[in-house]
Amino acid sequence: MTTTTPQMPTPQPVRPASSGLNERARKARKALSNPWASTLAIVIAIIWTVPTVGLLVTSFRPELDIRTSGWWTVFGDAFSGEGVFSLRNYETALFGSSTNMIDFFVNSFVVTLPAVFIPITIALLAAYGFAWIDFKGRDILFIAVFALQIVPIQITLVPLLSAYVDFNINGTFWTIWLSHSIFALPLAIFLLHNFMKDVPRSLVEAARVDGAGHVKIFFQVMLPLLTPAIAAFGIFQFLWVWNDLLVALVMGDLRTFPLTVRIAELAGSRGGDWHVLSAGAFISMVVPVIVFLALQRYFVRGMLAGAVKG
Amino acid sequence: MDWLKYAGDDPVHKLLLMLIAIVLFVVLMAIILFVVDRPRNPPRWFVGFGFTGIALLLLLAGLVYPALSTIWTSFLRRNSGDFVGLDNYVRAFTEPQFLIVLGNTALWVLVAPLVATFLGLVYAYLVDRSRFEKIAKGLVFLPMAISMVGASIIWKFVYEFKPQGVEQTGVLNQFMVWLGGEPQQWLLSRPLNTFLIMVVFVWIQTGFAMTLLSASIKAIPTDITEAARLDGVSGFGMFWRITIPSIRPALIVVLTTIAMTTLKTFDIVRTMTAGQFDTSIVALEFYDQGFRQNDAGMAAALAVLLFVIVVPVVVYNVRQQRKVEEIR
Numbered sequence: 021m022t023t024t025t026p027q028m029p030t031p032q033p034v035r036p037a038s039s040g041l042n043e044r045a046r047k048a049r050k051a052l053s054n055p056w057a058s059t060l061a062i063v064i065a066i067i068w069t070v071p072t073v074g075l076l077v078t079s080f081r082p083e084l085d086i087r088t089s090g091w092w093t094v095f096g097d098a099f100s101g102e103g104v105f106s107l108r109n110y111e112t113a114l115f116g117s118s119t120n121m122i123d124f125f126v127n128s129f130v131v132t133l134p135a136v137f138i139p140i141t142i143a144l145l146a147a148y149g150f151a152w153i154d155f156k157g158r159d160i161l162f163i164a165v166f167a168l169q170i171v172p173i174q175i176t177l178v179p180l181l182s183a184y185v186d187f188n189i190n191g192t193f194w195t196i197w198l199s200h201s202i203f204a205l206p207l208a209i210f211l212l213h214n215f216m217k218d219v220p221r222s223l224v225e226a227a228r229v230d231g232a233g234h235v236k237i238f239f240q241v242m243l244p245l246l247t248p249a250i251a252a253f254g255i256f257q258f259l260w261v262w263n264d265l266l267v268a269l270v271m272g273d274l275r276t277f278p279l280t281v282r283i284a285e286l287a288g289s290r291g292g293d294w295h296v297l298s299a300g301a302f303i304s305m306v307v308p309v310i311v312f313l314a315l316q317r318y319f320v321r322g323m324l325a326g327a328v329k330g
Numbered sequence: 331m332d333w334l335k336y337a338g339d340d341p342v343h344k345l346l347l348m349l350i351a352i353v354l355f356v357v358l359m360a361i362i363l364f365v366v367d368r369p370r371n372p373p374r375w376f377v378g379f380g381f382t383g384i385a386l387l388l389l390l391a392g393l394v395y396p397a398l399s400t401i402w403t404s405f406l407r408r409n410s411g412d413f414v415g416l417d418n419y420v421r422a423f424t425e426p427q428f429l430i431v432l433g434n435t436a437l438w439v440l441v442a443p444l445v446a447t448f449l450g451l452v453y454a455y456l457v458d459r460s461r462f463e464k465i466a467k468g469l470v471f472l473p474m475a476i477s478m479v480g481a482s483i484i485w486k487f488v489y490e491f492k493p494q495g496v497e498q499t500g501v502l503n504q505f506m507v508w509l510g511g512e513p514q515q516w517l518l519s520r521p522l523n524t525f526l527i528m529v530v531f532v533w534i535q536t537g538f539a540m541t542l543l544s545a546s547i548k549a550i551p552t553d554i555t556e557a558a559r560l561d562g563v564s565g566f567g568m569f570w571r572i573t574i575p576s577i578r579p580a581l582i583v584v585l586t587t588i589a590m591t592t593l594k595t596f597d598i599v600r601t602m603t604a605g606q607f608d609t610s611i612v613a614l615e616f617y618d619q620g621f622r623q624n625d626a627g628m629a630a631a632l633a634v635l636l637f638v639i640v641v642p643v644v645v646y647n648v649r650q651q652r653k654v655e656e657i658r
Contacts, residue, residue, distance in 0.1 A: 061456040064449070065469045068533065071484045072473075074501055078487065090499050126341040130348045138355050145359070146385035155378025161386065168393050170644050172594050174616050175633040176396035178403065178626055183396075192335050193344070197351060202392030205385055234377055235367040263477030265597040270621065275338060280479045284601050287483055294487060294499075301483045305476050312475035316468075323538070324545050 079298035080105040086294045109299035116296070121282060121303055128262060128278035128307070130193060135200035135261045136254055142201065143208030144250070148238050150209065151216040152224060162213070168206040176203075177270050184271070191273040199271050200261050208253055211325065215249040216242060252322020255315050262308050279304035397637075404630035418631035428615070432635075434524050435593070435612045439639065441525070443588035446532045447581065450539025455569060458547055467544065471537035478534065482601035485530045489516040520608040527602050527609055531595060539584045546580035547573060579651065586647040593636055612636055 077091040081104060085094075094104045114121050149155075150162045180199060184190040219242065227237050265280045272281070283300050290296060312319065337344040366372070366380030379386075407414045422428045450470075457466040473481060490500030494512055498504040503513035517523045550573065558572045574581070596613035603609045605618065612632050620629030 057456050058460070061453065061460070061466060064453050064456075065466050068470045068473070068536075070501065071488045071533070072476075075484045075487050086499065088499075089497050090501070090504055092501070092504070123339065123341065126344055130337075130344045134348055134351045134355070137352055141355070141359060142385050142388070145363075146382040149378050149381030153374065153378045153381060155374040158378065161382065165385070165389060168389060170590070170637075170640050171393055171397055172613075172633065172636045172640060174594065174613060175400045175630075175637050176393055177633075178620055178629060179396035179399040180392060189335065193337065193347060194335070194351070198388075199392070202388050205389055206393075209385060233367055234381070235363050238363075238381075259475060263479070265477070265479055265600070266617070269617075275336065280477050280597075283477075283483065284479045284597070287479070287486065287601050288604060294490075297483055298487070301480045305480050308475045308477070309472070312472070316471075320541055323541060 075298045075301060078294055079109055079302050080107070081295070082106055082108060083295040086298075109295040110303070113296050113299040113303060121279065121300060124277060124279045124282040125303065127276055128280075128304075131196055131200075131268070131272075131276065131278050132258060132261045134193075134197045135204075136257045138197060139201040139204035139208055139257065140250060140254060143205055143212050143253075144243075144246070145238070146205075146209045147212035147216050148234070148242060150213050152237070153234060165206055165209050169210065171206075173203050173266070177266075181270060190271075191276065193276055196267065196271045196276060199267050200264070203267070204257050204260070208257070211253055211322070212246065212249060214325065215246055219245055248318055248321060249325070251315060251318040252325065255311060255319045256322060258311055259308050400630045400633050402630075403626055404634045406627045406630075408625050408627050414627070418627050419635075421628065422631055422635060430520075430608050431610045431612055431615045434608070434610060435639070437521070437524055438528060438531075438592050438611055439589050439643075442528045442531050442535070442592050443585050445528070446535040446588050447539045447543075447585050449532065449536045450541075450584070451543050451574075451581070453536070454540045454544035454547055455573060458544065467537075467540065470540055473534045474537045476534070478530070478595065478597035479601050481530050481534055482598050485533070486602060489526060491515045517603055517609070518607050523603065523607055523609050527599055530598050530602065531592065535588050535591065539588065542580055542584050543577060546577040550576045582647060582650045586643050589643050590640055593639055612639075 074091050077094055078086055081091065081094060085104065097104045146165075150158060150165075181190065184195045189195055223241055224237060227241050232240065262278070263280060264278075265284060268276070268278050268281050272278075279300075283297070283304050286293070286297055286300055333343075334347070334350070337347050362380055362384070366377055369376070404418055405413055405415060407417065422432065453466075453470055457463045460466070476484070487499075488501050489503075490498075491503055491513055492498050492500070494507075498507055498513055500513075502516065506513055516526050554576065555568070555572060558568060563571060594613055596611070596617060599605055599609055599611055599614045600617070605611075605614050610618070612635060616629050616632040616636070619625045619632060
């Protein structure tokens with residue numbers, strides 16, 4: 021999403037017109053009747069799903085079973101009426117004294133919400149400024165912001181961290197919120213700017229004739245129209261922050277570490293403890309997967325706008 | 331003040347702090363907008379700065395300045411502050427340890443985006459307009475929501491090794507056994523381990539490629555496909571001569587975007603092998619040098635190298651877009 025130029029073409033998904041329905045049915049029949057194509061598609065889908073299913077099944081198995089037999093054997097055992105599932109691992113992962121993930125779960129939340137809310141707000145204002153306020157140096161500044169998308173965040177981490185140490189705010193949530201906000205800005209401004217540019221000029225001008233200033237136009241004309249775009253970027257940012265490891269590791273400490281850090285640690289120190297590891301992995305996935313599934317539509321739309329439309 | 335700074339272990343305190351941060355921020359924004367809106371005929375730069383100011387200041391302080399500072403640090407020895415010119419870069423290109431890292435990174439950038447894009451393309455084409463399109467796409471797309479750490483754990487389990495004769499618990503080794511082979515310690519030998527770690531990345535990114543490419547496949551005008559069909563093009567010829575050329579711009583965007591993600595990704599390698607067994611890549615080595623070996627100079631040099639590798643990728647992308655524009 022980070023490499024596009026502003027002049028990209030816009031492939032609009034063409035909706036099959038009325039004649040398209042027949043076309044569609046014909047194609048569907050054709051696709052289904054081509055056994056090789058369907059087989060290949062199914063094989064890929066299975067390969068994509070089996071690893072997750074394997075770990076998910078494992079997360080519900082007793083520790084001893086996990087160590088002595090493959091997860092695929094449960095289907096046979098369950099069929100023959102043996103009790104093979106339990107919630108034990110989740111209990112251990114969440115509340116066990118050496119693993120307790122509840123704290124890290126809270127940290128993930130505390131890290132993520134402001135790190136989504138703050139950059140979106142800042143980017144909305146900036147995008148409006150770049151799209152609709154005609155001030156000097158605007159184009160150059162916008163190109164600069166656009167170009168900043170290609171700076172790998174690694175290049176900024178060490179100096180940022182030492183600045184935080186100088187200000188004596190390192191290891192707090194504040195630095196993590198600030199860092200995530202900064203890193204999100206170039207892409208956020210770029211995407212939201214593109215959406216704002218698409219708002220018809222006549223709408224804005226009509227509001228201006230009515231005596232609305234920029235602030236009023238921003239709130240009453242732009243924001244309502246931009247809700248889908250905001251949702252799209254919001255999900256992006258949510259997934260990115262919730263799933264982030266690098267910033268969390270570098271900027272945080274034990275008091276701020278989110279789930280990802282905890283899981284990565286478990287994978288390192290207790291690599292063979294699949295009962296804790298599998299349950300832990302799924303605990304860390306629950307929230308992003310729910311958000312993702314619920315808002316998939318917006319997410320895809322945002323992705324298409326960012327990467328194909330530009 | 332400490333109450334506002336550190337939340338300690340108290341979850342309620344943490345959540346309160348979170349609320350305070352958001353409220354403080356909203357107040358700050360309100361003040362800025364109020365000030366901008368106040369004057370009757372404000373100069374344009376004033377309004378412009380009101381809207382874009384915070385973003386520009388943050389970017390200047392949080393991206394531009396640190397980036398420049400890192401470039402400077404990359405010419406210094408360790409944390410001593412002595413200027414050593416290109417020494418760190420020379421080390422990166424001569425010491426065997428770093429050569430392996432650079433080689434692996436090259437492999438990653440070349441192979442992972444190509445495989446992910448290819449698979450995404452093939453899959454998008456195969457399930458396009460089929461009856462099960464929605465669910466089929468969902469299955470491949472879902473890994474996008476999983477963290478790279480979580481994905482690595484899922485795959486570590488697939489590669490799990492038990493000695494021969496003992497019942498296997500990793501799927502891959504079970505398959506080896508079923509096929510009459512011996513179970514392998516998959517992540518121990520180079521270069522196979524690097525490719526197996528890449529699988530995790532491909533597994534995540536294919537859904538991204540598929541979604542974008544699927545949209546552009548759907549955007550191919552029907553008259554083109556119809557005309558080709560009348561000319562007797564079908565099956566593979568259709569895919570190769572019609573679909574691929576029609577979605578070329580999207581293909582390039584997808585390839586470059588994934589390539590850039592590849593360069594910056596470090597979680598997967600860190601979780602799978604922690605960079606052992608010759609699997610490290612620049613993004614991970616940066617972390618090791620900077621935060622474990624305490625060699626700020628070397629870490630900076632690696633970060634700059636990351637940036638240098640990104641630039642050509644981006645330039646190529648922009649060029650291609652220009653060309654597309656010219657044809658239009």
